Amino acid sequence: MHQYPPVIYELINKLAELPTIGPKTAERIVFMMLKKNHDDIATLGNNLIDLSRKIKRCSECYNFSETNPCHICKNKHRNQSMLCIVSEPQDLVAIERTGHFDGRYFVLNGTISTYHGTKPEDIRIPELVKYIKKNNHITEIILALDPNVEGETTAMYLIKHLSSLNKKISRLAKGLPVGADVEYADEVTLSAALDNRKEIS
Ligand SMILES: [Zn+2]
Known part of the structure; x- marks a missing residue:
């Protein structure tokens, strides 16, 4: 996998850390993404940023x-x-x-x-x-x-x-x-x- 550009290599590694996704599936996901247009990839990136910035635990029920x-x-x-x-x-x-x-x-x-x-x-x-x-x-x-x-x-x-x-x-x-x-x-x-x-x- 080291023959990939660093951006691709890092994303594959990051996705492969997720439960049920191994390195092979992570590789497949990254190449599927690369076939999408730039806007779709940017939207997905923004969705992930929103997930980390906007979503919190409710201090009452922990939802x-x-x-x-x-x-x-x-x-x-x-x-x-x-x-x-x-x-x-x-x-x-x-x-x-x-x-x-x-x-x-x-x-x-x-x-x-x-x-x-x-x-x-x-x-x-x-x-x-x-x-x-x-x-x-x-x-x-x-x-x-x-x-x-x-x-x-x-x-x-x-x-x-x-x-x-x-x-x-x-x-x-x-x-x-x-x-x-x-x-x-x-x-x-x-x-x-x-x-x-x-x-x-
Ligand atoms: Zn609540």
């Missing part, structure tokens, strides 16, 4: 947003008594897409995983506890975590550690196929899982 607080946390017409806990911002988007939930969210930014060495303090659980204590109008906490080992471990930890806060805790119904992520569940399945959520405590 990605151009504003802080985000449009969901800012919206006082949403149901302030329900809090849905998700592991990633994409899960929040999937639930919003169903139009079946009008409460608020909290994004953990991961799940507890003994395999990956992710501990509760690595995924904003201390911030979550603080958030729930601060917002005492919350009456129900819905755990919308993926039906896999990490999602299960995180749910068990949360149920144990949030029970002292005296809130109703529920989980998405078992409608999601095992191993399927909340993010990829279709809207009908996800809506049904929300409607039929199971109360834990």
